[in-house]
Amino acid sequence: MNSYSIAVVPGDGIGPEVMDGALKVLAAAEKTFGISLEYHHYAAGAQHYLTTGELWNRDLEQQLRTHDAVLFGAMGDPLVQPGILERGFILAMRQAFEQAVNLRPVKLYPGVATPIAGLTPERCDLVIVRENTEGAYVGQGSTIHANTPNTVAVQESVNTRAGIERVVEYSFKLAMSRRRKLTLCHKKNILIEAGKLWQEVVDAVSARYPEVQVDYVHVDAMCFHLPIAPEKFDVVVTDNLFGDIITDLGAVIQGGLGVAASGNLNLDGSAPSMFEAIHGSAPDIAGKGWANPVGAILSAAMMLAHLGEKTAAQAIEAAAVNVLKDLPELAGPGMGMTTNEVAAAISSQIRADFTKVEGLSVMESLADSR
Numbered sequence: 001m002n003s004y005s006i007a008v009v010p011g012d013g014i015g016p017e018v019m020d021g022a023l024k025v026l027a028a029a030e031k032t033f034g035i036s037l038e039y040h041h042y043a044a045g046a047q048h049y050l051t052t053g054e055l056w057n058r059d060l061e062q063q064l065r066t067h068d069a070v071l072f073g074a075m076g077d078p079l080v081q082p083g084i085l086e087r088g089f090i091l092a093m094r095q096a097f098e099q100a101v102n103l104r105p106v107k108l109y110p111g112v113a114t115p116i117a118g119l120t121p122e123r124c125d126l127v128i129v130r131e132n133t134e135g136a137y138v139g140q141g142s143t144i145h146a147n148t149p150n151t152v153a154v155q156e157s158v159n160t161r162a163g164i165e166r167v168v169e170y171s172f173k174l175a176m177s178r179r180r181k182l183t184l185c186h187k188k189n190i191l192i193e194a195g196k197l198w199q200e201v202v203d204a205v206s207a208r209y210p211e212v213q214v215d216y217v218h219v220d221a222m223c224f225h226l227p228i229a230p231e232k233f234d235v236v237v238t239d240n241l242f243g244d245i246i247t248d249l250g251a252v253i254q255g256g257l258g259v260a261a262s263g264n265l266n267l268d269g270s271a272p273s274m275f276e277a278i279h280g281s282a283p284d285i286a287g288k289g290w291a292n293p294v295g296a297i298l299s300a301a302m303m304l305a306h307l308g309e310k311t312a313a314q315a316i317e318a319a320a321v322n323v324l325k326d327l328p329e330l331a332g333p334g335m336g337m338t339t340n341e342v343a344a345a346i347s348s349q350i351r352a353d354f355t356k357v358e359g360l361s362v363m364e365s366l367a368d369s370r
Contacts, residue, residue: 003036007067011045013281014291015073021293021343022300028347033312046077055088072276097271099264102130106250111325123231125359130243171237172209181234258292261299275303289338310367319349
């Protein structure tokens with residue numbers, strides 16, 4: 001029996017609800033596939049901050065480093081000023097643990113409703129690799145002449161060759177396990193210096209992967225092509241800010257934020273990776289049972305794949321798809337089931353003799369690239 005130590009950070013709003021659902025599904029996978037997951041829960045988020053004043057700190061970092069992975073719910077609350085939790089905890093974790101890659105699949109599953117007319121699963125099966133520790137999210141900012149007509153606000157963006165290269169290298173390796181096509185997404189006609197550096201790195205790394213077809217698309221053009229022709233893309237590599245934006249668009253295409261998963265990957269094993277649904281804390285629906293837990297559940301499956309438990313990860317994915325296709329709606333009271341009931345239904349369908357989900361498997365790629 002393979003055993004793993006998992007740090008659990010439920011967070012705020014619907015975070016604890018979808019986390020409970022993910023843990024319920026993981027428990028079913030443990031029984032079916034002979035895995036042992038030992039959970040350690042950590043209080044963090046808005047309420048913890050308002051009560052204690054604590055965000056990310058050295059003691060918490062040292063504790064989390066002892067685990068094999070981190071499972072994260074959601075964080076945020078109107079009572080806390082925007083940016084405090086995001087920068088003071090989430091971004092701090094990504095940087096401290098060198099979680100260089102934010103991996104976000106954009107996959108339309110069979111039977112799942114999409115707002116894009118005529119879109120079919122075989123046309124929407126791509127992965128977006130978002131640089132996760134640099135860009136506009138780590139640059140410093142300043143304001144002078146505040147609260148006057150002459151106010152000036154400056155926000156920096158940080159791009160390093162080393163940071164870009166490790167993400168681009170990962171993207172080429174991922175493309176080799178898929179359809180062997182990589183697209184750089186940037187805005188190099190306007191963000192000239194940063195765009196030039198990204199393109200230089202892609203060109204240099206591509207020489208080591210001659211089998212991979214390489215192209216480029218401006219981020220605004222990506223927002224046009226992604227909804228109507230997602231089949232143009234296989235692996236998309238992009239910077240931190242652009243990746244954050246286009247993956248939300250991708251989530252809508254695949255059925256909504258409630259079904260979108262992600263992994264924040266440490267690439268060298270020096271620290272744990274962190275897995276989370278890409279949605280926020282949604283405090284307006286917290287406690288109502290309206291949150292779709294599938295994004296959190298698929299993120300937990302990605303965690304298992306990253307740990308090497310490929311079969312269990314794929315079984316969770318298959319069970320989730322079987323339940324998703326029967327939901328009248330993918331969020332809110334129209335789901336026809338509560339958050340807990342969706343998780344219970346997925347748990348009941350986890351089988352050792354699962355039928356693999358059609359298309360390319362991110363779970364397989366994650367497991368094989370360890």
